[in-house]
Amino acid sequence: MKVELASCGNxxxxxxxxxxxxxxxxxxxxxxxxxEEASIVCRNFIERNFLGGGNWIGGKVYENNDCIAxxxxxxxxxxPVLEKRNINDDMTDDKKILIAIGVGDAPVREEIENAGLELAKAYFKKNQLNPYNCFKGILYGDDELGGYWVKAEIAANKALPRDSRYDNSEIILTYTTVDK
Structure with missing residues (x-):
């Protein structure tokens, strides 16, 4: 079992x-x-590096390349966030962005369309939220998939309810429809 220790600039x-x-x-x-050991290792990493909710992007626990927690x-x-990837691959700049989005490696387009987009649509519909007025952050990139523009943004610290499965530093996929 492996745990990812990672930070990002705020x-x-x-x-x-x-x-x-x-x-x-x-x-x-x-x-x-x-x-439990993964939790302790993560808390120690966070404390040693003075990380906050906007800087902590690690914590994914993998067993046989499956994210289990x-x-x-x-x-x-x-x-766990829905993803599967080979954690032994070199982390190129492209992979860093995809990992941050929490979608995983190939086939990335299919995973974004089928998993991330559906998750985002269900989340926003359930909470009756407009993704553009309740989230702030940096745009990682646009990709036209199945009639949607998919945007990945960092969630604002207090934008998500406490019972949400997303941590304050989690990155969520937002969407809006486009005319074809």
């Missing part, structure tokens, strides 16, 4: 969200035996 403080936070340890994986900024063990 755009609210003019830092690059595509890079680890300045002065912080590089993003890496640690082998752990239990989810996610550790929040507070150390809480949560259900």
């Amino acid at each position: 755009p609210d403080h003019f830092q690059d969200p595509n890079q680890p936070m300045y002065g912080c340890e590089d993003n890496h994986y640690i082998t752990v035996k239990t989810l 996610q550790i929040s900024i507070t150390g809480k063990i949560m259900p």
